[in-house]
Amino acid sequence: MQQTSPGSLLTALRADPPLVQNITNFVAMNIAANVLLAAGASPAMVHAEEEASEFAGIARALTINIGTLSAGWMKGMHSAADAANRAGKPWVLDPVAHYATNFRRQAVDALLAHRPTIIRGNASEIIALAGGTNRGQGVDSRDPVEQAQSSARILAKAHGAVVAATGEIDFVTDGERAFVIEGGSRFMPAVTALGCSLTCLVGALAAVFPTDPLVSSVAALTIFAVAGENAARQADGPGSFAWRFLDALSALDGPTLDRQARIRAA
Amino acid sequence: MQQTSPGSLLTALRADPPLVQNITNFVAMNIAANVLLAAGASPAMVHAEEEASEFAGIARALTINIGTLSAGWMKGMHSAADAANRAGKPWVLDPVAHYATNFRRQAVDALLAHRPTIIRGNASEIIALAGGTNRGQGVDSRDPVEQAQSSARILAKAHGAVVAATGEIDFVTDGERAFVIEGGSRFMPAVTALGCSLTCLVGALAAVFPTDPLVSSVAALTIFAVAGENAARQADGPGSFAWRFLDALSALDGPTLDRQARIRAA
């Protein structure tokens, strides 16, 4: 294993579990916390404006997801993002279905002003965020990840962020370097909030290796892809896939991860 | 398969997955989204007053559930119901435990004024909504569905809505025509929020066949009943039933559904 391979970062995460603050949506909260626990991280769902900022000073990374946004929560998101920036901690933005309503578009614009370290979305979200025309419907992506690749590069350069466009094939770039990660399973889009959970895992890996958020993002996407592949082998449908995925995440170790990883420069 | 049989409506749903907006409770959000995904629909949990109305213009159906109601959410419910009505889209009301507190009773009265297309509740909820004396305790029904049948007919006529009273045996009526659907499993009331999830599926089928919400409701109840029966065959308890139910929903196809359906006019 290389020192910054996905496997070594997973091993490092397990050796010193990072506390990750997640401001996520009501649908994702339980499964995202279980995904972080299975991976070995320590999740905390803390969003109230009264404490979001103070907690961001304690946590090693922050993730913000606008899935079930309301005006009250926006305050907690802004103060947490500010606090993470002040403390030099990485934070990840998940712009769920930001193209669907004015409220979401404005919320994402305001959050982008806080300069997220990493942006993670599905193809439709990344294309629309870069100003393109997408075919997203509600919260499900209908655009192939391949088409999102140029959008991701544009977005990364415009915002000085790492951008991950995930789907059947994952693509991640900092505007210069870029990687494609293969794996996963056809069951993944049929389990709600797995993408949101991946955003939280991206935060956990960024906490482990804040030096290079592109490298840490590759690790997070690879962990998801390999665990998804392993879980799918015995799953009969989305119900059995969901719990097998948590078992597979928990059973994954660093050397196995590196052996199964399918990453290539793009 | 007849053109409006449950099986053909399920096939139509899969061919063109409807986007369904659900304003539901915190307990139900995750399982309801997973139920819709397993059935083949595209769920969106959008409730904030800032966007609920705009989103109702995009979605093909709306469902409203008062399970964990608060004053702030009432605003989103009202503007979404208004927007669905203006756009001529079906909407479904789930009056969870509406008899338990004044706050709930008033909320349901106010929502009924928006003339829901379909009302789905358990026997206790339907009996109480029609003005009868029920034995409901908290959110669990303690009244047999049989007793709810005359209440459902009264309610349907009073509100010009389709009314579904579900439980061991399901009953659905538009005040004139009525059907009984058999199936399901004794494990279903032991899994929280399955009734709430059924409400969302009723919305999805109403989106697929808005012409006749009685027919689309029969389809939704039949899908649930057959998937429940199939899942129960291998389940050892409520925990294993829950994920097997999602697998069974996902594995169900139109012809199998029609073959297993137990529907009779009442």
Add this chain to the structure above:
Amino acid sequence: MQQTSPGSLLTALRADPPLVQNITNFVAMNIAANVLLAAGASPAMVHAEEEASEFAGIARALTINIGTLSAGWMKGMHSAADAANRAGKPWVLDPVAHYATNFRRQAVDALLAHRPTIIRGNASEIIALAGGTNRGQGVDSRDPVEQAQSSARILAKAHGAVVAATGEIDFVTDGERAFVIEGGSRFMPAVTALGCSLTCLVGALAAVFPTDPLVSSVAALTIFAVAGENAARQADGPGSFAWRFLDALSALDGPTLDRQARIRAA
């Protein structure tokens, strides 16, 4: 079985399922409701300030958990605790990560003024609540339950409450009498919100046997410990443990519980 053994209390709960009002966090809501249903109780997640107090008059016990607290919810918590006290019904406090932020510390202080019948926390929470120095990080405990035992005794005397410090080994005391309960599984801390769910079960057993909340708490902890042990036998990871735990809870009967119970006076 003794009349107040865990097994007889479980049998009594099944014979007359108590309605339990839970003001809990967004992560816990679904799994906590499923845990109560599997045990045989009737859960209701009712927290809005508009109805929390009225509902506390209907329910047989109340549980309050500050996991995803916000200012609006505090009002519902206070009025519900007041109503439970006025009606002479037991209520349980779960001070999730109360040491993490000022907002939480103040919230817990204010709730303690309502004199909870029972306080349930992990070792870090109980140590910090008694004024000690803990090693908690976010919401996960890093202190052994053994160290929490003297803190629990201090806390119980100071607040006239039963205090349960749970973890690998559970400890529960009313300040005079004390018991240790063994069992459970290493998978339990890897499933999010199982501790929060246990708090709700403590409430359910307090409803069944309000005369002696120490005895009812011992029963709740023993039910969890034995079901956890039984579920772990076939689990391969946290994902498969979670649903097997619900099956095991549901399959447990009074005599089996008493046979497997490992309780000793401390």
